[in-house]
Amino acid sequence: MKFPLRPTVTHPKTLVVGVHAPTNLTKNIQSYFDEFVSLVHSNEIEYDEVLFVKIRSIDPAYFLTKGKLEELAELCKTHEIEEVLISEPLSPQQERNLAEILNVRVYDRTHLILEIFEKGAQSAEGKTQVELAFLQHQKSRLAGRGVHMSQQGGRIGTRGPGETQKEKEMQHIEHRMVKLKRDLAQLAKTRETQRKQRLETNIPHVTLVGYTNAGKSTIINQLTKSDLLAEDRLFATLDTTTRALVIDGTKKGVISDTVGFIQQLPHHLIEAFKSTLTELLYSHLLLHVIDLSDPNWEAHTQVVMEVLKEIGVDKPMLYVFNKADLLDEKEFENLKLDQFEPHIIISARSKDGIAPLVDYLRIWKPSKAQ
Numbered sequence: 371m372k373f374p375l376r377p378t379v380t381h382p383k384t385l386v387v388g389v390h391a392p393t394n395l396t397k398n399i400q401s402y403f404d405e406f407v408s409l410v411h412s413n414e415i416e417y418d419e420v421l422f423v424k425i426r427s428i429d430p431a432y433f434l435t436k437g438k439l440e441e442l443a444e445l446c447k448t449h450e451i452e453e454v455l456i457s458e459p460l461s462p463q464q465e466r467n468l469a470e471i472l473n474v475r476v477y478d479r480t481h482l483i484l485e486i487f488e489k490g491a492q493s494a495e496g497k498t499q500v501e502l503a504f505l506q507h508q509k510s511r512l513a514g515r516g517v518h519m520s521q522q523g524g525r526i527g528t529r530g531p532g533e534t535q536k537e538k539e540m541q542h543i544e545h546r547m548v549k550l551k552r553d554l555a556q557l558a559k560t561r562e563t564q565r566k567q568r569l570e571t572n573i574p575h576v577t578l579v580g581y582t583n584a585g586k587s588t589i590i591n592q593l594t595k596s597d598l599l600a601e602d603r604l605f606a607t608l609d610t611t612t613r614a615l616v617i618d619g620t621k622k623g624v625i626s627d628t629v630g631f632i633q634q635l636p637h638h639l640i641e642a643f644k645s646t647l648t649e650l651l652y653s654h655l656l657l658h659v660i661d662l663s664d665p666n667w668e669a670h671t672q673v674v675m676e677v678l679k680e681i682g683v684d685k686p687m688l689y690v691f692n693k694a695d696l697l698d699e700k701e702f703e704n705l706k707l708d709q710f711e712p713h714i715i716i717s718a719r720s721k722d723g724i725a726p727l728v729d730y731l732r733i734w735k736p737s738k739a740q
Contacts, residue, residue, distance in 0.1 A: 433458070460478040503636065594614065657688050661693050
């Protein structure tokens with residue numbers, strides 16, 4: 371299995387490890403691993419080696435089974451690896467144990483996604499949400515370090531300098547989290563005031579949702595003649611953006627973009643972004659954008675629906691199947707979309723390609739029940 375390596379620069383020697391675990395029910399595991407490599411690229415990480423392994427069971431202590439762990443240890447030693455990126459979420463204990471036995475820094479999928487969000491957040495609210503999620507993640511990692519740190523005390527029953535340092539770090543994290551939650555509450559009040567003003571004026575609100583890199587930003591750019599960042603990159607945009615929705619010179623309402631979802635999205639992030647995602651509760655129509663060209667599009671659709679369910683969103687929805695231009699004739703004929711109603715098929719990269727969506731919005735009206 372070969373992947374293009376990034377140019378050699380001064381960076382820690384890094385190994386990307388794709389794991390096909392029994393808990394991963396993705397139909398197209400190659401596509402899933404490709405997505406992880408895309409996460410690495412999106413985080414601007416240079417990597418030197420790639421390893422793909424399949425395990426039949428998960429070891430509670432190391433995640434990887436004994437044989438695969440030995441294979442990984444040998445590879446790290448041979449290539450003098452300094453960092454290992456694992457494609458699956460690890461428990462704090464598994465991450466610590468792997469780092470110790472491999473003698474490298476170990477980062478899992480969750481850490482990678484959090485770093486991407488940290489780099490990508492632009493608004494005050496987005497930055498606050500991401501920092502809170504990161505601190506929650508760090509806190510869970512710090513909690514188990516006491517056993518090793520306390521050993522610095524020298525005698526059983528004593529509290530060594532390491533334990534004291536751990537307590538200081540925990541206190542700092544907890545104090546910072548309290549402040550961030552207070553800041554988020556204040557930002558949420560501002561958002562609520564803006565929402566009430568919009569509701570009082572009865573302005574229809576359309577919201578784009580979907581898996582990361584499905585094409586939401588491209589769609590909003592086409593519909594509103596905006597210039598939002600629309601890179602072919604995971605989580606290219608994180609902050610919610612709202613624009614006027616004008617069709618044929620007539621204002622139909624407003625349309626908002628939202629952060630993209632992903633498989634195994636860290637729960638810390640879902641919690642942190644709930645104040646932003648509550649905007650979905652007040653939408654009149656959800657446009658669920660789906661990348662038809664991705665082999666795992668059905669699994670991605672399910673991921674989005676599960677997150678919407680978790681935050682209590684149940685709104686009228688139009689399934690917007692995007693990137694149809696990237697399918698060949700046979701792939702197009704084999705599509706089975708009957709279970710997704712109502713739906714339209716578009717290619718958001720051109721004015722003609724997005725016409726079916728414009729036609730739908732031209733005649734759409736919010737229901738009086740909303």
